[in-house]
Amino acid sequence: MxxxxxxxxxxxxxxxxxxxxxxxxxxxxxxxxxxxxxxxxxxxxxxxxxxxxxxxxxxxxRPDLKRGNFTEEEDKLIIKLHQLLGNKWSLIAGRLPGRTDNEIKNYWNTHIKRKLLASGLDPKTHRPLNTTATPSARHQEHLAHSSCSPETSGAGHSSDDDSASVPHLGGIDLNLSLRPPSQPSSPPPPRQEAEATSSATAADA
DNA sequence: AACTCCTCCAACCGCAATTCG
DNA sequence: CCGAATTGCGGTTGGAGGAGT
Incomplete structure (x- = not known):
């Protein structure tokens, strides 16, 4: 046209x-x-x-960008949100004022992913890894060394069966009005979801 | 001191969803 | 109502800088 x-x-x-x-x-x-x-x-x-x-x-x-290191709280929040939402970076970013989806995605891929791996968790499912299926022992070892802070092994989780429960982060109010991805009750109204998120975002600013 | 490998971040690409004529 | 245009998202890549040998 x-x-x-x-x-x-x-x-x-x-x-x-x-x-x-x-x-x-x-x-x-x-x-x-x-x-x-x-x-x-x-x-x-x-x-x-x-x-x-x-x-x-x-x-x-954008002037309202935070930029700079992620705090421990942001860290935990990202992990929990990812547990609930999966790779919905824009939704996750909506819960982290001053952070962008790209930034969070990068941070996830470079830091959090290996942090979880190092503590024996599958970054995709947030469940314990099948240690027999280790694809690359060398890499794994590497990861374990690089960014594994002492508290890492216990960081954002208690046990595998809490993987679907809504988090009670110390001091952080998730205030999620979102459904976990594993709830196909209705066909996806994706963009509305995003709106719901952004409106909720204001609450934790 | 030079070289190689690794990590991290910014940006691109392709696809899906939404909007508009 | 339909189809094209635009916007937004997620995955992936390329290059710069740093660490290690």
Whole structure:
């Protein structure tokens, strides 16, 4: 139809963002607000596709981003939320003010995953690993060494049978109005779920 | 001191969901 | 109501920096 396609424009930059690009993007969004990513690059004088601009803003330039190390509480919260929601990073991020889905995803893959592995838990299921099925002993050993703090082995869990129970994190109110993924009672209304999350997010800010 | 391997983070890619003409 | 365009999400990759040999 009359609409032009997303980001197949001839000259769009890729790769790392320059300071100038960042400045342009920030300045534009400050002046005009978020949204309309499709037309933003043109309007802001950026040779990027809208997708790229959105990602850069969400993950890096937004002023309300926390950035920096995750606290022990955030750590536990992520584990618990992942236990409930699975790889729904955007939902998890919705419960962690100042954190982005990408950041949490990275943090999960680099730190938490191995933390769980080191303590003998399957990061996917949050259940004890079948030690006989160890795929790579060397890797495992590596993981065990690298980021295994003393309290790790007991960190976010008590036993396997609590894997589905709603957490009672010390001091952290999850306030989840979400269903665990293992509840197929109704066909997925995905985006609404996200909204419910974000509205709940305000509560723990 | 130089080289190699490993880790981490930012960004890209493709797909699914939602919105709009 | 249908189909195309746009947005958002999750998985994956590439490169920079650091640690170890």
């Amino acid at each position: 009359g609409r032009s396609p997303c980001c197949e424009k001839a000259h769009t930059n890729k790769g790392a963002w320059t300071k100038e690009e960042d400045q342009r993007l920030v300045a534009y969004i400050k002046a005009h607000g978020e949204g309309c990513w499709r037309s933003l690059p043109n309007a802001a004088g950026l040779l990027r596709c809208g997708k790229s601009c959105r990602l850069r803003w969400i993950n890096y330039l």
